Amino acid sequence: MSQPVSTTGFPTTAVTVAALDPAAVDAPAAAHYGDPLREQRLLATEVGIVDRSHHEVLAVPGEERLSWLHNLTTQHLLELPRGVATETLVLSPHGHVEQHATLLDDAATSWLVTEPGAAAGLLDFLTKMQFLTRVEPREASAEQALLSLLGPAAEQALAGLGVAVPGPPEFTPVPGPKFATGAVPARPTGRYDAQEFPGGGWVWRDRLGLQLLVPRGQLPEVVGALRGAGVAACGIWAYEALRAAARVPRIGLDTDHRTLPMEIDLVAPAVHLEKGCYRGQETVARVHHLGRPPRRLVLLHLDGVTTDELPASGTPVVAGERGVGFVGTAARHYELGPIALAVVRRNVADDAVLRVGDAAAAIDPTVAPGRS
Template structure:
């Protein structure tokens, strides 16, 4: 998935900026600004601004927008009180994840932001499902950008824009298998507070990365250039953001999922799936796997011994006794943990299994 080519970020022109690999998932933004380990520590201990403006942004106005998305996707959206955010999956008939979006009901529209390069396919799908409903899905990536404030001091930095403090994001616990009908409240399983920004757009509080708060800002692209100065925070690159995300065990669609991934495998069940909603494509698979309690694979955090200089690429096999038992997703060098990666491994792989990825030894993190 490559970034849009007509939305070059002005934050790439800041001193020290080193662009991310143009063939990689974060093309179009800075990988770092000269010192990625220091930038990680800044995000973990104070606050920094991360350019994520290569993400796609869709807007869905129209009177039927919430009920329409409710019937299409995995999240319960009929009773959303604006402004608020959540997450949504669109599945294949067999329950495989085809699209993932973070959403916000704001200013008489649902806003959906997606992985770089994924907005076009998502828009095509939504457009094909309009029928006669009052909805108007539109790609607004050229006009709006996503950036993230990350760190314990992120709420204080946001306050410099003169907006109210956002409370924490909330993600409901996954109910047990064979739970009673009606046990899950008829509301989104994840709720992300949203507030309007002066000059247009909104801020949305996301689940934390450990002790680091995460606040997404979706705002007009012309506002990007002056944003670091207005917030009075340093910038940090995608490498720093990704390292904290991986260490927090937060999967990323398209990197930590593949064409066979179902929600219970990909670590997206709590934040993006309402298990008592029913009546959406792929729901039968979701319900059956949850009730059986054993999805074929699971997402784990692996610690690598650091022998090799190169991080494993997404798709690299995870081996146990020379037999493939999984596949690598996102990999990063964490400023404290060293090299780590998320991986999809078979359900029957023991938590203490000795694993290998290329020439490196790997061990499953028991605390994730």
């Protein structure tokens, strides 16, 4: 017997994040559909679709949009080709990360996908920087919705929609300290091939899988077609556990007000180290050329905690009696068990004895996926 579905095409049997943690940033999303560990396995070994439509979207039309965004953010956006997505940051004057967005330009409008609750702050910043520039930034979350299609069979599922499969992500190698002029090509450092949906919408492949940005009115059609082809609906808990294991940070969950891009491995996908001046650029250049950012992003294995006891974002990481960092995203992984992303002091050794609340914690010393 088929499950009843909502107006978006997803089953109505979801356990929402709001029912479990009303204050969570992902509160509007489905936490799971009955078995979060099984849903993780599907995303990792088969295929699943995740509703991430609570993420917010800005639209920036106008003939000067790319040069304007190029000057305001960390990414090289001049002449960004149609059908290429990238990532970019807005920094504070001291180089700390304030905003993150995935940006795709369709030759008429730049679409910026950002965190839940972040669009208002980003729009306020962009509006203040508008001056006489021919751009018209606006809130567009009611127009576009984000879905994620993950798993080895995702390409086959996408092909069933009549959409071409995007190529793999490409990243410009991050040069070492004191690099020579011209070492970084004049193009986005992180490039995600994007393909257009018939009738509107785009799909690109990022570090985690296929990301679909579709008009909200098309959600039932897109989700229904995928579900009809046997693609399982999976909750945000499953997605977040795989994201944490891959050490891909989220701004606001895995950062604090002092976070620098190089501390959380966002230089390769989101920061062009040789472009013109932007807010915070001096700090980025200084820290990169020194080669020693004060902190680093790590994956922790937690010992002796249950799903109900997972530490909240911001929980201190302690070595002996000394605080050495803080936890960001915590999750129960279907293979690794309880894990958490954390930002810790750079001098904390990989074999350090750590605690997070009452739980013992150990740094995973393996190299993060996609990092040399």
